[in-house]
Amino acid sequence: MTTKPTIKLVQGDITEQHADAIVNAANSSLLGGGGVDGAIHRKGGPEILDACRDLRASQYGRGLPTGQAVATTAGRLHADHVIHTVGPVWTEEEDRSELLVSCYRESLRVAAELGAHSVVFPAISTGIYGWPMDDGARLALRTVHEEARLPVAEVRFVLFDEGAYDCFELALAELERPSS
């Protein structure tokens, strides 16, 4: 029997969440940025940046490639781990959906390896990287629905504003609608 995780939607600030793992919409430098990334480093404190610098000095000398994920301490956040993943920048010229799917898939894989039961995601790529929210929501929810495995039992999406929350709510309703 495959156990599907419970998917929850919350409107708010991801840095206020309590969970085993919080996913960061990072950039490939791993050295901080705006949006979720900036908020996580500000609230989580310098321990996270130190861990990211160590990663740059070791296996990710050229940065974390788009679509991959790696974990560090969560510093002062209410979590055991931060999982950093780098979303693709949106462009009309090329379909980069597989890279966005990969962010969610790889983050869940890392979370499972860490033994995380609860994982919190932001809407990756939908901020500075420009991905349309409705499409980003569909890809995120479908991937989590298909990929999440034990021990990950709860996946929570934390949406910053009402518009993002509404997109995710609609996409979740579509996903959960029984197919005829």
Ligand code: ADP
């Ligand atoms: P990206 O560079 O991957 O687009 P951003 O951090 O710019 O990442 O934005 C990703 C999404 O997270 C956007 O929808 C943005 O509105 C939202 N966001 C920004 N700050 C926070 C926060 N503190 N908590 C939750 N979501 C946030």
